[in-house]
Amino acid sequence: MAAETLLETHKLTKSFQGKTIIDNLNLNIKKGDVYGFLGRNGQGKTTTIRMLTGLIFPDSGEVVINGLNLRGDFKQAISQIGAIVENPVFYDYLSGYENLSLMVNLIPGIGKEKINEVLELVGLTRRAKDKVAAYSLGMKQRLGIANALLNDPQLIILDEPTNGLDPQGMIEIKEMILQLSSKKEITFFISSHLLHEVSQICNRVGILNDGKLLAEGDVSELINDSETHSLEEAFFNITSGGQH
Numbered sequence: 001m002a003a004e005t006l007l008e009t010h011k012l013t014k015s016f017q018g019k020t021i022i023d024n025l026n027l028n029i030k031k032g033d034v035y036g037f038l039g040r041n042g043q044g045k046t047t048t049i050r051m052l053t054g055l056i057f058p059d060s061g062e063v064v065i066n067g068l069n070l071r072g073d074f075k076q077a078i079s080q081i082g083a084i085v086e087n088p089v090f091y092d093y094l095s096g097y098e099n100l101s102l103m104v105n106l107i108p109g110i111g112k113e114k115i116n117e118v119l120e121l122v123g124l125t126r127r128a129k130d131k132v133a134a135y136s137l138g139m140k141q142r143l144g145i146a147n148a149l150l151n152d153p154q155l156i157i158l159d160e161p162t163n164g165l166d167p168q169g170m171i172e173i174k175e176m177i178l179q180l181s182s183k184k185e186i187t188f189f190i191s192s193h194l195l196h197e198v199s200q201i202c203n204r205v206g207i208l209n210d211g212k213l214l215a216e217g218d219v220s221e222l223i224n225d226s227e228t229h230s231l232e233e234a235f236f237n238i239t240s241g242g243q244h
């Protein structure tokens with residue numbers, strides 16, 4: 001049976017100062033996907049994510065999350081998502097636990113016991129009482145993901161999650177994503193320009209170029225269809241017009 005769709009966009013379009021940045025984008029993310037949203041810098045990935053998370057409105061088109069239209073059912077639709085769009089910002093002089101505690105106070109219906117649970121899921125239990133000032137960038141990213149996990153989202157959206165991390169930090173984030181995907185059945189939508197990283201963790205990808213979706217599908221299918229041997233080669237073929 002084909003997997004159910006969790007997140008889709010229909011003809012999503014956005015212009016800034018008369019220039020079309022996102023052009024009739026039709027995305028389809030299925031339940032259980034670790035979906036890589038690929039594109040070189042400046043192709044519109046962040047703009048798309050800002051529309052998916054309701055931070056900006058599209059000029060036209062729709063975002064549908066778990067069957068709920070973001071325009072019509074904003075609160076319910078957005079409650080399905082945990083997202084990190086920009087670098088997560090925390091109070092440096094408070095511990096990881098204390099920062100999450102502040103967040104929990106803002107979310108109705110969530111108890112303090114949830115904090116230890118999400119810290120455990122991102123591997124920060126041992127460092128929970130340390131001040132965030134002493135955290136590495138990778139640990140801050142993981143604390144950001146812990147924060148996104150507080151309301152039990154079905155979908156987590158991450159914008160360039162490994163940007164700026166050292167190799168160890170990258171490995172930790174990738175392992176954490178795979179664990180959350182398999183153990184907690186969380187669907188991931190991850191934007192990246194790092195093709196090798198993406199090919200290690202994603203089952204499906206969409207390729208964005210100049211605001212248009214040039215291809216979408218299983219990583220293995222895209223590689224086969226473009227008669228190449230790696231996601232890097234397939235990406236290059238597709239974005240340089242080799243396939244379309």
Ligand SMILES: Nc1ncnc2c1ncn2[C@@H]1O[C@H](COP(=O)(O)OP(=O)(O)OP(=O)(O)O)[C@@H](O)[C@H]1O
Nearest residue numbers: 016017021039040041042043044045046047048193
């Ligand atoms: N608020 C804005 N006003 C004007 N132009 C904008 C605005 N936001 C984004 N843009 C432009 O839209 C284009 C796409 O930007 P976007 O940040 O979405 O790209 P990206 O694929 O996420 O790239 P990067 O990885 O470099 O962030 C860029 O040319 C950018 O200058």
